[in-house]
Amino acid sequence: MPARPRPLLLGAGTAIAVAATLSGCTQKAASDEGAITVTASDSACTVSDTEFAAGHVSLALENKGSKVTEVYVLFPDDRIAAERENIGPGTKATLVTELKAGDYEIACKPGMKGDGIRRKITLTGKGRAARRSPETDAAVAAYRSYVLAQAERTLPKAKAFTDAVKAGDLGQAKKLYAVSRIGWERTEPVAESFGDIDPKVDVREDGLEAGQDPETDWTGWHRLEKALWQDRKIGSREKKLAGRLMTDLNAWVKKVGTADITPTSMANGAKSLLDEVARNKVTGEEERYSHTDLVDFRANLEGARKSYDLLKPIARKNDPALTKELDRQFASLAQQLDVYRTGGGRDSYTYKSYDQVSEAKRKELSDGVNALAEPLSKLAAAVAK
Numbered sequence: 001m002p003a004r005p006r007p008l009l010l011g012a013g014t015a016i017a018v019a020a021t022l023s024g025c026t027q028k029a030a031s032d033e034g035a036i037t038v039t040a041s042d043s044a045c046t047v048s049d050t051e052f053a054a055g056h057v058s059l060a061l062e063n064k065g066s067k068v069t070e071v072y073v074l075f076p077d078d079r080i081a082a083e084r085e086n087i088g089p090g091t092k093a094t095l096v097t098e099l100k101a102g103d104y105e106i107a108c109k110p111g112m113k114g115d116g117i118r119r120k121i122t123l124t125g126k127g128r129a130a131r132r133s134p135e136t137d138a139a140v141a142a143y144r145s146y147v148l149a150q151a152e153r154t155l156p157k158a159k160a161f162t163d164a165v166k167a168g169d170l171g172q173a174k175k176l177y178a179v180s181r182i183g184w185e186r187t188e189p190v191a192e193s194f195g196d197i198d199p200k201v202d203v204r205e206d207g208l209e210a211g212q213d214p215e216t217d218w219t220g221w222h223r224l225e226k227a228l229w230q231d232r233k234i235g236s237r238e239k240k241l242a243g244r245l246m247t248d249l250n251a252w253v254k255k256v257g258t259a260d261i262t263p264t265s266m267a268n269g270a271k272s273l274l275d276e277v278a279r280n281k282v283t284g285e286e287e288r289y290s291h292t293d294l295v296d297f298r299a300n301l302e303g304a305r306k307s308y309d310l311l312k313p314i315a316r317k318n319d320p321a322l323t324k325e326l327d328r329q330f331a332s333l334a335q336q337l338d339v340y341r342t343g344g345g346r347d348s349y350t351y352k353s354y355d356q357v358s359e360a361k362r363k364e365l366s367d368g369v370n371a372l373a374e375p376l377s378k379l380a381a382a383v384a385k
Contacts, residue, residue, distance in 0.1 A: 037060045050120065050122065051122045053125075059084075062092045063092075066089050068087065069109055069111070079193055081260070093377070096381045098264045098265070135313055135314050139314065147187045154183035155246075157176070158246060161180040165234055166239045166243070182295065184202065184249075190256065194255050200220055205223075219245070225289045229290050270304040274300070277300050281293045283362075301334065311383050
């Protein structure tokens with residue numbers, strides 16, 4: 001499971017905006033009679049029922065603790081079946097997902113750290129099967145093709161970046177770093193579902209688990225980012241890490257085709273990408289050395305938009321007002337981001353360095369993310385109707 005401690009190192013204006021994201025943009029917990037209640041605190045994770053029907057599952061989540069938490073549904077091998085992040089203290093949320101019969105664990109992660117407090121659950125095959133239609137099957141198939149294409153297109157870009165690192169070319173490596181990450185950022189929820197890939201390629205230093213040594217256990221893009229921008233040198237270790245990054249990315253590409261994708265996982269993944277923007281991009285945490293956060297921001301937004309566009313025909317039938325609002329908010333946030341483009345046309349990924357974006361402007365971006373995140377949190381429920 002990816003570790004996500006990442007404390008927020010913010011000025012007052014941005015801190016307020018992010019607090020709104022963490023507490024104010026979660027969907028109100030379901031009141032359906034059939035919803036399973038998950039209550040998280042700083043020291044406990046209680047589940048109202050440990051055996052229930054497979055199919056479309058609605059989890060009513062409540063955080064009674066003092067820390068921001070996240071809730072995962074995990075396969076026995078720790079792969080992520082479903083997740084809901086950024087549940088603020090004293091707030092509620094709903095996680096609507098589709099699960100097959102079998103054994104799982106529900107994990108509450110107070111402070112969004114560690115392996116979480118876990119409870120075993122069993123889903124039986126006695127319940128109503130999740131409804132599928134030609135439209136939902138087509139959406140899943142198209143998204144699977146999209147994810148695989150993004151992974152495959154990442155490899156040559158990552159190879160160009162790592163080749164520059166291996167050659168000791170600091171300037172070229174810096175130039176290629178951000179673009180090598182675009183495909184990953186567009187489809188990160190799928191990569192995270194495998195559990196072991198994300199911590200190898202995309203973890204930050206403060207995201208390492210307790211007991212891990214940054215000198216020996218920290219690998220991936222951000223370890224190289226620190227070497228390029230903060231240390232300003234490429235040594236033998238960095239060259240070895242470049243090779244390791246390619247090995248791990250190749251493993252990711254081989255796994256992508258086996259991902260368990262459902263209409264609700266697509267919808268929840270889109271929300272997860274907005275959570276990524278709120279938690280790490282708009283705060284400047286993700287790319288703290290290179291300040292290329294706006295490139296990641298755009299990639300996350302594009303990935304969320306792709307999922308939504310594929311699900312929109314289904315959601316529009318069930319909740320036309322929601323899709324109208326989502327269309328408006330996606331367009332509005334894209335326009336906000338366009339302000340920071342520094343040239344090269346709409347297909348260019350050249351953006352202003354994020355350390356040059358003021359606190360006031362960061363808050364504007366955060367407000368735009370919040371405005372989209374709230375209706376996007378309702379997409380899974382609309383698709384599952």
